[in-house]
Amino acid sequence: EDQVTQSPEALRLQEGESSSLNCSYTVSGLRGLFWYRQDPGKGPEFLFTLYSAGEEKEKERLKATLTKKESFLHITAPKPEDSATYLCAVVNSNYQLIWGAGTKLIIKP
């Protein structure tokens, strides 16, 4: 069965303390891996798409990378406004979108 597992469930960092979130997946025929950010009381907001192992995407303090079994969302020198829940999802060979449970990131000033 296709599935997406995100770890850790929650991560508390001090402002400026870099770290990474993990998204591991088992899927039949990966068509794409997607990262989203969700703020409290809001809908998820699309961040990145990765299609193949070795691909990297960057946006401000965020960098997403992809291997054949997992993706990392690296956060460099985070600020309090980076606090949110980060969701990972994959599209399989049947074009089904499978979601992870998310990592709640808290950045303390």
Add this chain to the structure above:
Amino acid sequence: DTAVSQTPKYLVTQMGNDKSIKCEQNLGHDTMYWYKQDSKKFLKIMFSYNNKELIINETVPNRFSPKSPDKAHLNLHINSLELGDSAVYFCASSQGAGGELFFGEGSRLTVL
């Protein structure tokens, strides 16, 4: 100008009542979705429509009935509400069946 808008944002109702949530997108997308997000924040697909045609219908009770009058609108009607229906319901849209979805702000349903 809001890309995906859904109303109402909050619904509080009694068990057994019927309620509707409306969704509209102005992005010109051909695919729209309803998702349910439970208290643990897990997103679960309920329905997906492509150009007004139902293409995904997960194991959702038939008390839930989606309707798409045109490709810019996807409404959700819920009959005989139960306590377990309490959740946040998100509407989303995309161009095609990829994973780049645009979400509305959610409708928080509380069933008492």
